[in-house]
Amino acid sequence: MDWKKESKTLFWIVAIFAFLYYLPIGTHRFDNAIMEAFHLVKWYAREHVLVCLVPAFFIAGAIGVFISQESVMRYLGPHANKALAYGVASVSGTILAVCSCTVLPLFSGIYTMGAGLGPATAFLYSGPAINVLAIILTARVLGLEIGIARAVGAVVFSILIGLLMHWIFRKDKSESTEAPLLLEESGAGRPLWQTVIYFFLMIAILVFANWGKPADADGLWRSIYSIKWYLTGASALGLAVVLGLWFRISWLRLALAALPVVLLRLFTPAAPVLLFATGSIGLAVITAMDKGEAGAWFATTWDFAKKILPLLLIGVFISGMLLGRVGQEGIIPSEWVSTAVGGNSLFANFFAALAGAFMYFATLTEVPILQGLMGSGMGKGPALALLLAGPALSLPSMLVLRSIMGSRKTLVYVALVVVMATITGILFGLLS
Numbered sequence: 001m002d003w004k005k006e007s008k009t010l011f012w013i014v015a016i017f018a019f020l021y022y023l024p025i026g027t028h029r030f031d032n033a034i035m036e037a038f039h040l041v042k043w044y045a046r047e048h049v050l051v052c053l054v055p056a057f058f059i060a061g062a063i064g065v066f067i068s069q070e071s072v073m074r075y076l077g078p079h080a081n082k083a084l085a086y087g088v089a090s091v092s093g094t095i096l097a098v099c100s101c102t103v104l105p106l107f108s109g110i111y112t113m114g115a116g117l118g119p120a121t122a123f124l125y126s127g128p129a130i131n132v133l134a135i136i137l138t139a140r141v142l143g144l145e146i147g148i149a150r151a152v153g154a155v156v157f158s159i160l161i162g163l164l165m166h167w168i169f170r171k172d173k174s175e176s177t178e179a180p181l182l183l184e185e186s187g188a189g190r191p192l193w194q195t196v197i198y199f200f201l202m203i204a205i206l207v208f209a210n211w212g213k214p215a216d217a218d219g220l221w222r223s224i225y226s227i228k229w230y231l232t233g234a235s236a237l238g239l240a241v242v243l244g245l246w247f248r249i250s251w252l253r254l255a256l257a258a259l260p261v262v263l264l265r266l267f268t269p270a271a272p273v274l275l276f277a278t279g280s281i282g283l284a285v286i287t288a289m290d291k292g293e294a295g296a297w298f299a300t301t302w303d304f305a306k307k308i309l310p311l312l313l314i315g316v317f318i319s320g321m322l323l324g325r326v327g328q329e330g331i332i333p334s335e336w337v338s339t340a341v342g343g344n345s346l347f348a349n350f351f352a353a354l355a356g357a358f359m360y361f362a363t364l365t366e367v368p369i370l371q372g373l374m375g376s377g378m379g380k381g382p383a384l385a386l387l388l389a390g391p392a393l394s395l396p397s398m399l400v401l402r403s404i405m406g407s408r409k410t411l412v413y414v415a416l417v418v419v420m421a422t423i424t425g426i427l428f429g430l431l432s
Helices: 003-021 028-066 069-076 082-090 103-112 117-129 132-142 144-168 192-209 220-226 228-245 251-267 272-289 293-323 334-340 346-358 366-375 380-389 395-405 407-431
Strands: none
Touching: 028 103, 028 192, 028 272, 028 293, 069 082, 069 117, 082 117, 082 144, 103 117, 103 293, 103 395, 117 144, 117 407, 132 144, 132 366, 144 380, 144 407, 192 228, 220 228, 228 251, 228 272, 251 272, 272 293, 293 346, 293 395, 334 346, 346 380, 346 407, 366 380, 380 407, 395 407
């Protein structure tokens, strides 16, 4: 008998038995934390997967199929023009306005196509961090100083993090040499302007479907919010025309895919999210049935979805169990957080950055959370530290990033975000 092997088996049996034996079922905090985990996953599945991740997966799939590796290497590769690569990556969030989870399929798409680690991680940070609407809301609710500091800090952070990631891993084979094989562009016969319109329509669907409700009752942002689903529908209609004209998908198939959406809209009080989900299913079906470019697009999209989505859902469940939802508690008491982030000490700023890195923030939810914490005594420095670390990171995103770029790079990326947010929070606290 192999006692070394059997001792490991015995260890795990004893460990699992002890865990089950002492499982604190029946205590209010543990039972409530379990319910919070399920509540958060349910909310995430209903409100976030459909309108955020589904279009993000389709965009990531399109990047993998219709953007040549040569193009990615030329503009975002390790040897690309640094000013152009980091300049584009650092302001991408102003267009996308996505959260830390939604940006992952897009990051995975450009990273696996050969984008340099530096520009790719700059994009990874800036996507959720530089959200124009969130920055405006931050300035109005939490003060102009914090709003400006968040905007400037997010842009600077994205560039510095990208440069540091590139420098730290500069000796990695993938970062020191160009890929020996450059893939041909799948849509080589299609003019560039058609590809641009195709991506523009998909990004428009993602942006308008996730347009957050502003605090003001009027103004441009509110006007766009009031017609967000009409703009989403118009973008979807434009995408259908593109699929018919340039992808040669049968007009009959396109009509049949759109028919359930039209019937639901005309004859039932269906919620816009249900219409969006129905349209997404129709798009998946007609692209999966295609034998050409659209079929390859769906296959790549599905590959991203099956790799990323399970890890995200697991991460959201764990996050909900530990920290609960907004206004609710998980295993960790909320008063621990509010007590730890008072003042402007090194610990307060570090704790705020670290807690923000593990919490999950949907788009715009970080502002009311910070408003409540600041009302409970949170300092301005720790508030900025949380704003710079929280929206760009979360426990679910860490799990996915580990599967994309490995444990070492993920750990360094998280550490850079937390450390830089801590230092910035301290400096801001001293100056404010």
